[in-house]
Amino acid sequence: MAFSLQTLRLASSIPSSVLRLASLPNKTLTLSSFTYSIRKPSSSLGLIVRAVSVASSSLVEEEKVSKPQWKATIDFKWIRDNKDAVFQNIKNRNSVVDLELVLQLYEKLLTLQKEVERLRGERNVVANKMKGKLESSERQKLIEEGKNLKEVLATLEENLVQLTDKLQQEAQCVPNMAHPDVPIGGEDCSALRKMVGSPREFSFPVKDHVQLGKELDLFDFDSAAEVSGSKFYYLRNEAVMLEMGLTNWAISKVMRKGFTPLITPEIVRSTIVEKCGFQPRGTNTQVYSIEGSDQCLIGTAEIPVGGMHMDSILSDSVLPLKYVAYSHCFRTEAGAAGTATRGLYRVHQFSKVEMFILCRPEDSDAYHEELIRIEEDLFSSLGLHFKTLDMASGDLGAPAYRKYDIEAWMPGLGRYGEISSASNCTDYQSRRLGIRYRPSSSEASPNSKKGKANSGPTQFVHTLNATACAVPRMIVCLLENFQQEDGSVIIPEPLRPFMGGIERISPKNK
Structure with a gap:
C-alpha cells in the first residue's frame, strides 16, 4: 500500500467524516496505491477534494476489476430502502450475494457523484471568471485553479467509472424478489x-424407458457415447x-x-x-x-x-x-x-x-x-x-x-x-x-x-x-x-x- 509522501501528509488533516468513506470489509477490498501530483491549492477546498480522491481510490481492488460489458437498470434506492426484505429474500433463496457490500458501494457512489458534480460547478465558475477583464496576476491564479480542478476531476471521474463497474458487478447477483405466497425452504x-x-x-x-427403448430399437446411447460422450443419444x-x-x-x-x-x-x-x-x-x-x-x-x-x-x-x-x-x-x-x-x-x-x-x-x-x-x-x-x-x-x-x-x-x-x-x-x-x-x-x-x-x-x-x-x-x-x-x-x-x-x-x- 504505497502512497506518495504528499498524499500521506494531506490525509493527516482530513476530517474523520470524509475518511470514513474509505471503510470497506477487509475480506473484499483493499486500499490500493494512489498517487498524483499536487499543486498548491487555490482554495481551502483543495484538501477535501484530495481526501475524497484518496477515499474513493480504496474502492478499487488490488487485482484489476473486470469491467461489466453491460449495465442493468437496478433500483438501488429501492434495495436500500427495503434492505431487510431484500436480505431475507437472499437468505430464503440460498443466494450468494454480499448485500452489505452492494449498499456500501451504492452510498459511496452517491457521495462521489455529489463531489464530482460540485467540482464541475466550481470549474464552470472559474471558466466564467476568465471571460471578464482581469489583472494578469488574477488571471494566472484562475488558470492554476482551473488546472488543479481539471486534474482532480479527471481522477475522480475515473474512480467513479471504476466504482460504478464494481457496483454493477456485485448488484447483478441480487436475485429477484419472491411472491409473498412462495413457500419458504428447499424443494421439499x-x-x-x-x-x-x-x-x-x-x-x-x-x-x-431405457429397457423399452432398447427392445423397441428407439435409442442408441452406446454409439452416441463413442461419438460425443456420455449423456448424448441417437433417436x-x-x-x-x-x-x-x-x-x-x-x-x-x-x-x-x-x-x-x-x-x-x-x-x-x-x-x-x-x-x-x-x-x-x-x-x-x-x-x-x-x-x-x-x-x-x-x-x-x-x-x-x-x-x-x-x-x-x-x-x-x-x-x-x-x-x-x-x-x-x-x-x-x-x-x-x-x-x-x-x-x-x-x-x-x-x-x-x-x-x-x-x-x-x-x-x-x-x-x-x-x-x-x-x-x-x-x-x-x-x-x-x-x-x-x-x-x-x-x-x-x-x-x-x-x-x-x-x-x-x-x-x-x-x-x-x-x-x-x-x-x-x-x-x-x-x-x-x-x-x-x-x-x-x-x-x-x-x-x-x-x-x-x-x-x-x-x-x-x-x-x-x-x-x-x-x-x-x-x-x-x-x-x-x-x-x-x-x-x-x-x-x-x-x-x-x-x-x-x-x-x-x-x-x-x-
Whole structure:
C-alpha cells in the first residue's frame, strides 16, 4: 500500500467524516496505491477534494476489476430502502450475494457523484471568471485553479467509472424478489397446487424407458457415447417420429392460444445469457461457452426470445407479445449423476418448445396463470398423471418471482419427474435487457430501438416463460406410462395425426 509522501501528509488533516468513506470489509477490498501530483491549492477546498480522491481510490481492488460489458437498470434506492426484505429474500433463496457490500458501494457512489458534480460547478465558475477583464496576476491564479480542478476531476471521474463497474458487478447477483405466497425452504417445502389423474396400475412387470427403448430399437446411447460422450443419444425409428410429432403437436396447440411461432438461434452472445439471469461462467455453470469467443450455446429458447426485443421501447398497443419457440437446448448438467438421471431424463442436448410472454406489469400474474393452465391442458390431453407444485424459495432461480413446476409420474423410474415449469420473472430480465414499453397510444413499433421512440415516460415490461414440451422427458413419460404387456407402446390419440397415423410402437421381431 504505497502512497506518495504528499498524499500521506494531506490525509493527516482530513476530517474523520470524509475518511470514513474509505471503510470497506477487509475480506473484499483493499486500499490500493494512489498517487498524483499536487499543486498548491487555490482554495481551502483543495484538501477535501484530495481526501475524497484518496477515499474513493480504496474502492478499487488490488487485482484489476473486470469491467461489466453491460449495465442493468437496478433500483438501488429501492434495495436500500427495503434492505431487510431484500436480505431475507437472499437468505430464503440460498443466494450468494454480499448485500452489505452492494449498499456500501451504492452510498459511496452517491457521495462521489455529489463531489464530482460540485467540482464541475466550481470549474464552470472559474471558466466564467476568465471571460471578464482581469489583472494578469488574477488571471494566472484562475488558470492554476482551473488546472488543479481539471486534474482532480479527471481522477475522480475515473474512480467513479471504476466504482460504478464494481457496483454493477456485485448488484447483478441480487436475485429477484419472491411472491409473498412462495413457500419458504428447499424443494421439499414446495406446495401442491394441483393433482391430475392417478398412477396407472400394471398387471405385469414395469420396464423403464431405457429397457423399452432398447427392445423397441428407439435409442442408441452406446454409439452416441463413442461419438460425443456420455449423456448424448441417437433417436431411431419411431422415436424420431415421436420427437417430431411432439414438437408439432405442442406448437400447433399453443399457436391456437394466440402465440407466434419462432425458431430461434441456438448460439447467442454471453451477455444475453447474463442479462436473462443465467451464469455463463464458473465451475458450476450449466452453459456451454464457445472458446475464443463471446458466444454460448443456449440452454433454453427463453434466452434468444428475450434478447429479440433487447433495447426496445414497445408500444402499449402491441402488448402482450406471446411467442412459442422451438430450439435445441444444451446444458452441461454439471454434477448430475446416478440412476435417477439415466437414459433420456438428463442429457446434454435436447429439443424443447418454450412459451415466452412480454406484458404490462399489472398483467403478469394473470399470464402466469394462463401459462400453467396451458401446460396442464397439454399434459392432461395426453392422459398423463402429474402434479403441479408452487416451488419453494430455495428452488427459485435468480430471475423468478414465482415458479410452478409440473412433475409427471414415471412408473419405470418409480418416481415423479419434472417435465415442465412456468416462471414469472417480473421486470428482472427486462431491466437487464432494456425492454420497456410506453403506456400510451404512441406509435412505437415492436422493433423500435432505443432512442427512436416518441418522448414520454416508459416502464419496464414483465417477462414470463414456460415449457410446452421438453421432448426427451415427454418420451420417457409416454413410453413408461403407455407400455403394454406384449412390449409395445400405445401412442396417445392427440399425437397420432402428428406421427403419420402411428398408433402403436411394437417390437421389431413381432
